[in-house]
Amino acid sequence: MxxxxxxxxxxxxxxxxxxxxxxxxxxxxxxxxxxxxxxxxxxxxxxxxxxxVRLNPKALGLVLTVLIMVKTEERVGSVEIGYELAKISEVQEVYFTAGEYNYLLKARVSDTDALTELLRKFGAIPGVKDTRTTLVLNDIKESLALDLDRVDVARAGGKKGARKGNSQESEDIS
Structure with a gap:
């Protein structure tokens, strides 16, 4: 609590x-x-x-943010490919999702050539069937900060919300 x-x-x-x-x-x-x-x-x-530490990706030459949906041929409920995708250094976030595509990923790359190479890495993983990529034009809001005024203090605190492989970064939201 x-x-x-x-x-x-x-x-x-x-x-x-x-x-x-x-x-x-x-x-x-x-x-x-x-x-x-x-x-x-x-x-x-x-x-x-x-x-x-939260780094400025654009200052480091990673100017393209991409959201990639990945469809796999895994059995229902399996997330092995998700863990393989998470090992790729350009990938920052991997979400196991419901729907036509199995995963939603966020990645940062330097340019379209680097994006092409990233997609090749995905294709080299057995079981990856298809991808759908969206280029982010502008990061309007990006934060991991939680609105604690909306947290019921009587219910919060007793449960660990960490999932296996969950990695979160600190945010500076000043």
Missing amino acids: IDEVDKKILNILQKNARISNAEIARRVGMAPSGILERMRKLERKGIIQKYE
């Missing part, structure tokens, strides 16, 4: 994961040792999964 203090701590961390415990304590009105204990508890419960 999380309380209102935990929500304040989580909101602060979502805006800046590098903030010091002392600064969080000052903002929340608690001792730094109390903040540290609460953060450790949130980590043990799986509410805080990890801390990561």
Whole structure:
């Protein structure tokens, strides 16, 4: 279970994961040792999964963001190909989906030649049947931040939401 203090701590961390415990304590009105204990508890419960640096992909030459739907010949409920797709370095996100296509992926590449090479990598995976690619023209909103004001504190906190292979990045939403 999380309380209102935990929500304040989580909101602060979502805006800046590098903030010091002392600064969080000052903002929340608690001792730094109390903040540290609460953060450790949130980590043990799986509410805080990890801390990561968010890089600017365009500054690194990865100017194309693509969303790719992948159709496979897997048996119903199987996700082995999804894990193979997730191993490809250009792929940032893999979602197992219902519908005509089995997976929805997000990837970043430098140009259309790199996209062509990425699609070849997909085609080399046994069982990949078809892909449908959409080029993103502009990232209007991209965030992993959660609106904690919509979280029922009486229900939250007891369940680990992490899935096998789930990797999330920290967001700076200031």
